[in-house]
Amino acid sequence: MGESIVITSGKGGVGKTTTTANIGTALALLGQKVCLIDTDIGLRNLDVVLGLENRIIFNLIDVIEGRCKLQSALVKDKRFDCLHLLPAAQTSDKNEVTPKAISKLVDELKPDYDYILIDCPAGIEQGYKNAVAGADKAIVISTPEKSSVRDADRIIGLLEQEGLEFAPYLVINRIRKHMMDSGDMLTVDEIVSTLSIELLGIILDDEDVIRASHHGEPVAFQPNTKASISYRNIARRILGESVPLMSFDNDEGIMTKVKKLLGMK
Amino acid sequence: MSESSHFITMKGTNNGIVVYLDDQCSFNSLLKELEEKLQINQASGKTEITLHSQNRYLNEDQRHAIENTIDQYSELTVKSIDSYVITRDEAYDIYENTTVKTVMKTIRSGQIHEVKGDALVIGDVNPGGTVIATGNIFVLGKLRGIAHAGFDGDEGCVVAASYMHPNQIRIASKISRAPDYDVEGSPREFAFVNQSTEQIELEQLQHIQKIRPKLLDVFERGL
Structure with missing residues (x-):
């Protein structure tokens, strides 16, 4: 029986879709069977970030309204057999779906996958309620900006009112080391102390992420950029491994990480 | 007539004259006797008295009837009407307004935690979160949102926090907000309304006994 995780943030543009694509890819790299669900109906992006736009035939609305079978709407990823996407509809809007329908859909997918990642739309209205309905766990994305943390x-x-079985996890995205140091951005410690939930990972603001999205190749697929290591670390933590937070003290990347790993042991 | 005069007893105490009203007779005979007594003994000068209805519950109308009778036939003024009994509702109100309501959670942005009586928050109040209490507010954590103490208008209430860095503090109808420039919060402070300046001020928590010595005297605000 798989586990469903909703990826949400409240604020728009903090990287929910990118994070969903990359954590999904990273979990698939680790051999997990993963299904990604895009619930941002009317403004679908997840397929674009994954480079699967051209392969979509049916979508989530088609499944819910009974126009096709669930299996036929799932798009298989071009890189992995074990990564599937259930795309959102581009022509409908969020009010055509009910939380109950999504919840039923997720329950149907659970036996076939290890992880089901639900990409949530921005906001706290109908779209959010739909996305959260089917989730066992939640990952909250924030950037080190005050508005995003709020x-x-x-x-x-x-989410606490929603009565999830587990407290939500936190991922801090778009970290700019020099701005945190100069006090122009909230630091990781400040954010964690304000939100007081468990930190699942931090991701540096990296041009590689934008470049990868542009080409429809999730950055997590690359072997040694800082962002890809961060995403793969998050995936390992989801699987229950204990991985120390990546250091971003200098630009040596992987070397620093190795040193830190040794230093910690 | 004079043999019926045992429903009303007068006693001099340290707190002035207390008039005890019998609680076994009917209300009408009580009122009648009060009327007669007042007519016979014309008290001279203005004297304050306290009425005590003992185990009889007097409703609003009955209180008015007694007060009107006294006004009509004498120069006496009624300081207060005491009783051994109150209604369940009144008792519940007093209980609600004088007890500490503890909550153990983080009050997050957009959440409003509203209580009657004192609020004790074990956890942080995050920016955008609100705590409202008819009594005092104590935060065992960081207060970074809005705290409104004395919601029903009691300016004697305080807001105390382990770490004070609020968006706003409101006490009764007074509001004070954080300055527009960035400020660091400060540990262990409390906010109160300074009677002379009529403004909300912050002070180190150790001075609370000096500034609000009767903070925990629940019957000060309960009754």
Whole structure:
């Protein structure tokens, strides 16, 4: 029986879709069977980030309204057999789906996959309620900006009311080391102390992420960029491994990480 | 007539004259006797008295009837009407307004935690979160949101926090907000309304006994 995880943030543009694509890819790299569900109906992006736009035939609305079977709407990833995508509809809107329908859909997928990642739309309205309905766990994405942290806090409050079995996890995206050092951005410690939930990972603001999205290749697939290592670390933590946080003190990347690993042991 | 005059007893105490009203007779005979007594003994000068209805519950109308009778036939003024009994609702209100309501969670952005009586928050109040209490507010954590103490208008209430860095503090109808420039919070402080400046001020928590010595005297605000 698989586990469903919703990836949400409240605020738009903090990297929910990118994170969903990359954690999905990283989990697939680790040999897990993963299904990604895009619930951002009317504004679908997940397929684009994964480079699967051209392969979509049916979508989530088609499945819910009974126009096709669930299996035929799933798009197989071009890199892995074990990574599937259930795309959102581009022509409908969020009010055509009910939380109950999504919840049923996720339950149907659970026996076939290890992880089901649900990409949530921005906001706290119908789309959010739909996305959260089917989730066992939640990952909240925030950037080190005050507005983003405020919205993440709000979302965590709403998730707590939702009565999930586990407290939500936190991923901090778009970290700029020099701005944190100069005090122009919230630091990781400040964010964690404000939101007081478990930190699942941090991701540096990296041009590689943008470049990879542009080419429809999730960055997690690359062997040694900082962002890809961060995403793969998050995936390992989801699987229950204990992986220390990546250091970003200098630009040596992997060497620094190795040193830190040794230093910690 | 004079043999019926045992429903009303007067006693001098340290707190002035207390008039005990019998609680076994009917209300009408009580009122009648009060009327007669007042007519016979015309008290001279203005004297304050306290009425005590003992185990009889007097409703609003009955209180008015007694007060009107006294007004009509004498110069006496009624300081207060005491009783051994109150209604369940009144008792519940007093209980609600004088007890500490503890919650163990983080009050997050957009959440409003509203209580009657004192609020004790074990956890942080995050920016955008609100705590409202009719009594005092104590935060065992960081207060970074909004705290509104004395919601029903009691300016004697305080807001105390392990770490004070609020968006706003409101006490009764007074509001104070954080300055526009960036400020660091400070540990162990409390906010109160300074009676002379009529403004909300912050002070180190150790001075609370000096500034609000009767903070925990629940019957000060309960009754």
